[in-house]
Amino acid sequence: MEARKITANTESDYTSIVQSASFQKLLSEKKKFIIPITIFFFCFYFALPILTSFSTVLNNKFIGSISWAWVFAFLQFVMTWGLCMLYSKKAAKFDDLAEKVVKEGGKDK
Numbered sequence: 001m002e003a004r005k006i007t008a009n010t011e012s013d014y015t016s017i018v019q020s021a022s023f024q025k026l027l028s029e030k031k032k033f034i035i036p037i038t039i040f041f042f043c044f045y046f047a048l049p050i051l052t053s054f055s056t057v058l059n060n061k062f063i064g065s066i067s068w069a070w071v072f073a074f075l076q077f078v079m080t081w082g083l084c085m086l087y088s089k090k091a092a093k094f095d096d097l098a099e100k101v102v103k104e105g106g107k108d109k
Contacts, residue, residue: 017105026097033090037083044079048072 017023048069051058058069 013105017101020101020104022097022101022104026094026101029097030094033087037087041079041083045076048076 048058051072052069058067058072060068062068062071
């Protein structure tokens, strides 16, 4: 009997948290950041194999015997590290918003 009561309380707590303004703000902020960054990542990542497979635009020389394909491939690593650093900095804001959600969720108890 008591297990049902705990489960019911937990479900109602979760429902109130999900419907709270602070939780909705957290989700909104994460979506505004993650969706564009993910689209950029996939476009940049898949551009190299698509361009090298179906065009010769990256075959032109950059410097000496280094072609633009090698430059683009190197930039894949730079892009990955850059996005990781950007997300790490942005995650601090997400953590603050999540902490606010947790604090507001604990007030009702």
